[in-house]
Amino acid sequence: MPATLGYICSAPCEGACKRKDIDEPVAICLLKRFCGTDGEMPVTKTEMTGKSALVIGAGPAGLAAAWHLQTSAIQTTLTDKNSTPGGTLWNSVKENTLPKEILEKEIQFILSAGITLKKETDISETELEALRRDFDCIIIATGENGNDFGLETTKQGIVVNRETFETSEPGIFATGSVTRKTKLAIAALAQGKRAAKAAYQYLVGENITGETTRFNSKMGRLMKEEVSEYLSESVEYTRVNSTAEKGFTADEVRKEAARCMHCDCRDKEDCLLRKYSDEYSASQRAYDKGEREPIVKHMQHGEIIYEPAKCIKCGICVQLTAKHKERYGMTFIGRGFDVKIGVPFGKDPGEGLEKIAREVVDACPVGALTVK
Known part of the structure; x- marks a missing residue:
């Protein structure tokens, strides 16, 4: 949900941007907002595996889990007790932080992958037991103070393996604020993705490890003598101020993106x-x-x-x-x-x-x- 995050995210990624040590970080959130609002990404339909999954709760964690399962060839049904999917993301609309049409557009894009949505569906613990026979796995993403369905809990929420999001019941996973309160939408989306990865591994019979973190060699802060080296691939002007109400224009995007100093590895996927x-x-x-x-x-x-x-x-x-x-x-x-x-x-x-x-x-x- 790049456009949604471009409006509401507190931008922890900008805190890690090494450009901030020189002047200001690259405006990653505004760049993401432009890409999500004006860019297009086709949904690639794949041949389904024959496996099915149920995701309970259509907030950010549930939407992410449903998207990643569906696009991994798992036929996914998404339910929510409310009449509109989106969960706590609608609080940002009410606070005039996030335009309604942006959130609606990105939710529809997620659903367009082939996800079956069932609105105004409040599932009970008894109904969950019956649904376990209808679906090959279930992910619970009912949010803070959501239904725990009789699973093992603490005062924080449903107990899960922090790497795989498995609960005390085989084939049932839980993610998002139903396991531990999550304030950041980007964190909830990431957890939904990770839970979907583990659920996929369970469904196809792989070893359930969750989403593994790849090796990263961290360089730390830039040394004084390195500033000129990195600016040689960048520009020396400071952060661009957006002039349009919705954020950057196309010209401003190009100008701001040029401030990136390419401090990452250019060969990170094939190294x-x-x-x-x-x-x-x-x-x-x-x-x-x-x-x-x-x-x-x-x-x-x-x-x-x-x-x-x-x-x-x-x-x-x-x-x-x-x-x-x-x-x-x-x-x-x-x-x-x-x-x-x-x-x-x-x-x-x-x-x-x-x-x-x-x-x-x-x-x-x-x-x-x-x-x-």
């Missing part, structure tokens, strides 16, 4: 170091050597960027440039633990990779060499 770190449960803390080296970005090449701090010294680029007889190519510089890979004779990547820059980028197993 082999990340893949094997996940596989072998590597921990960045186990190899913490204290102060890290400053990050330098070599951008002299017209097509690619080289970030030596991300290099694992595998030597693939050295072999390729030698094989294709680049004039300077890449080579090992230094010895032992201080060895680095770079262009010899003080040359830059623009001179070192004149013939096969793209091939070297494709062969790099991490995000050290990437396309601009």
Whole structure:
């Protein structure tokens, strides 16, 4: 629900934006609002697995759970005791924080995936037992002070496994504020997604682990000497002020998005170091050597960027440039633990990779060499 979140989210992501250490964070919420309001994302229908799920409660957690199950080929029925789905999100409409038509549009988009909605349906504990025979699994997302259906509870709500959202009853999951009060809509949506992942694993007979967190190597705060390096991929003006009532215009979106300094990894989905770190449960803390080296970005090449701090010294680029007889190519510089890979004779990547820059980028197993 990008447009809805673009209006009501307290933007914890902007608190993590490294641009804030220079002036102000990138306006992620307003960018998300524009994408959700003016962008379009088609719903891809997939062949169903034959499994079915019931989601009780159509607030943010329930909507998210239903969406992710349905788009994972699980035929999903969503029920709510109210006449309109959306739950506590309607409080923002009443407070004039969120336009009614935005919320309605995003709810309809979720339902358009093929979800069966049953409104004004208040399910009792007895009815739940009967419904367990009709559905292959059930997710309870009835919100704060919602029905606990006789499941194990504490004063906070239904007791669940915090990773998988499983309850004390097999095949029944619970998520959102019915398990623990959740103030942020983004947190409720995330919990609904995670519960749906675990429920899917249960339905298809996989080991129920929930949504696993991938390995991340965190760099911490920017050093003073790194500011100019990151601004070299960005712009120096401060945060753009929106002029339209609904948020950014298209021109303002382009201008604000240009403030991003690309401090993430450009190869995060295909990085082999990340893949094997996940596989072998590597921990960045186990190899913490204290102060890290400053990050330098070599951008002299017209097509690619080289970030030596991300290099694992595998030597693939050295072999390729030698094989294709680049004039300077890449080579090992230094010895032992201080060895680095770079262009010899003080040359830059623009001179070192004149013939096969793209091939070297494709062969790099991490995000050290990437396309601009």
